[in-house]
Amino acid sequence: MTSDTIFALATPPGRGAIAVLRLSGPAVEATLTGLGATGLTPRMAAVRDLKHDGEQIDQALVLRFVAPHSYTGEHSAELHLHGGRAVVEAASQALIALGVRPAEPGEFTRRAFQNGRMDLAQAEAVADLIDAETTAQARQALGQLDGKLSRTYAGFRRDLLHALALVEAEIDFPDEEVPDNLARTAGPVLDRLADDLRHAIDTGRRGERVRDGYRIVLIGETNAGKSSLFNALTAREAAIVTPIAGTTRDVLDADLIIGGYAVTLSDTAGLRDSEDPIEAEGVRRARQRALQADLRLWVRAPGDPDGVAADYAQPGDLVVANKADMAGETSDRGFESLSVSTTSGEGLSALHDWIAARLAKDLSGADFPAITRERHRLRLAEALTAVEAGRTALDRAPEMAGDDLRRAADALARVTGAIGVEDILGQVFATFCIGK
Ligand SMILES: Nc1nc2c(ncn2[C@@H]2O[C@H](COP(=O)(O)OP(=O)(O)OP(=O)(O)O)[C@@H](O)[C@H]2O)c(=O)[nH]1
Numbered sequence: 001m002t003s004d005t006i007f008a009l010a011t012p013p014g015r016g017a018i019a020v021l022r023l024s025g026p027a028v029e030a031t032l033t034g035l036g037a038t039g040l041t042p043r044m045a046a047v048r049d050l051k052h053d054g055e056q057i058d059q060a061l062v063l064r065f066v067a068p069h070s071y072t073g074e075h076s077a078e079l080h081l082h083g084g085r086a087v088v089e090a091a092s093q094a095l096i097a098l099g100v101r102p103a104e105p106g107e108f109t110r111r112a113f114q115n116g117r118m119d120l121a122q123a124e125a126v127a128d129l130i131d132a133e134t135t136a137q138a139r140q141a142l143g144q145l146d147g148k149l150s151r152t153y154a155g156f157r158r159d160l161l162h163a164l165a166l167v168e169a170e171i172d173f174p175d176e177e178v179p180d181n182l183a184r185t186a187g188p189v190l191d192r193l194a195d196d197l198r199h200a201i202d203t204g205r206r207g208e209r210v211r212d213g214y215r216i217v218l219i220g221e222t223n224a225g226k227s228s229l230f231n232a233l234t235a236r237e238a239a240i241v242t243p244i245a246g247t248t249r250d251v252l253d254a255d256l257i258i259g260g261y262a263v264t265l266s267d268t269a270g271l272r273d274s275e276d277p278i279e280a281e282g283v284r285r286a287r288q289r290a291l292q293a294d295l296r297l298w299v300r301a302p303g304d305p306d307g308v309a310a311d312y313a314q315p316g317d318l319v320v321a322n323k324a325d326m327a328g329e330t331s332d333r334g335f336e337s338l339s340v341s342t343t344s345g346e347g348l349s350a351l352h353d354w355i356a357a358r359l360a361k362d363l364s365g366a367d368f369p370a371i372t373r374e375r376h377r378l379r380l381a382e383a384l385t386a387v388e389a390g391r392t393a394l395d396r397a398p399e400m401a402g403d404d405l406r407r408a409a410d411a412l413a414r415v416t417g418a419i420g421v422e423d424i425l426g427q428v429f430a431t432f433c434i435g436k
């Protein structure tokens with residue numbers, strides 16, 4: 001594959017101690033020579049005076065990588081410049097003059113994928129690692145970059161292709177010394193695979209939550225103190241607090257980091273039936289969020305009726321008995337509960353710790369999650385449906401199962417961007433001994 005040569009600023013734009021310009025493509029060496037950076041040993045940093053049109057650009061540290069031993073798999077280079085805007089601008093202009101093109105977003109990683117340096121899941125991990133704001137996100141992205149996720153998917157595909165080979169063997173060689181019912185021996189393989197896929201889908205939310213944030217929603221009666229708690233937990237006066245019931249209408253979201261995990265905390269309208277169309281819409285949105293959340297904090301004040309919120313709280317949720325500074329009992333309605341007062345601050349650090357413990361329980365796990373994005377989950381669900389269809393077909397008309405299994409293999413392959421099914425099937429078949 002021939003491509004043009006690209007460059008981009010790899011460090012953040014603006015003034016800094018050092019700015020790194022990265023180059024990749026067939027013309028890298030010629031470009032370096034054009035800038036006066038010659039005699040470079042691959043992978044050895046060296047200081048060179050960079051010049052263009054007789055003008056000195058900078059005294060830079062230059063690194064050269066020779067294909068295929070580079071991030072992109074192409075000839076590459078890094079120019080470590082002094083990080084002034086004028087220097088970076090002059091170097092960029094010189095590169096353009098030498099025929100090097102500014103890169104598109106993600107183009108270096110795209111080339112790495114196209115040159116087989118990484119698969120799609122690993123390319124996604126690169127993006128996730130750059131975006132990671134919590135240690136858990138970074139840890140997960142590093143695992144994925146390391147190929148953990150790709151290996152899980154490869155394992156699924158291997159089982160699938162093994163089953164497919166059994167089915168195809170019976171179809172392709174019906175009269176030869178293939179044992180009868182060879183196809184049916186694929187049954188247990190498919191059963192196990194379906195179990196694995198189901199398990200991956202069930203536990204998959206964990207990976208998505210680590211990446212996108214665990215969703216915590218405050219629900220409760222009007223005036224229970226949801227907005228006051230929202231402000232206390234986010235340490236900002238973002239939500240309006242008044243003694244008027246029905247103050248909050250819109251859903252308010254805040255991104256937080258609790259115990260090293262990303263959290264989206266949402267304040268919602270108090271749940272009650274309202275004639276006011278604006279409040280009614282707020283309540284509709286509150287209910288929707290409550291249903292989608294990973295955890296609901298049911299905020300209750302002394303004397304609160306059981307009300308509508310009771311229908312939304314789910315097992316594992318927490319009742320936050322607010323206004324502990326006031327007289328009166330707050331029923332926990334059988335849920336685990338914590339007493340707090342947003343006014344006095346009592347109980348707030350215990351609530352914070354409780355949430356952190358819940359996050360650790362829900363989001364950390366011994367096994368690496370098989371899913372870190374919705375894209376993966378959709379493909380896995382597609383694969384599972386196809387495997388189940390194939391399993392059913394196997395018992396009735398094995399020759400029909402092949403199509404389903406191919407569809408499943410395709411769905412899995414699309415997660416990592418692996419080669420076509422036919423290629424893999426060829427390999428599996430090559431090791432498959434007919435008559436045994
Ligand atoms: N004494 C006492 N008052 C509180 C406490 N927390 C909140 N309040 C008061 O309760 C009233 C309602 O608080 P909000 O935070 O607006 O309640 P909310 O649940 O968001 O209410 P809506 O948005 O109307 O659903 C305000 O007057 C708060 O000052 C508390 O811990 N103790």
Ligand SMILES: [Mg+2]
Pocket residue numbers: 226227228239240241247248267268269270
């Ligand atoms: Mg409110």
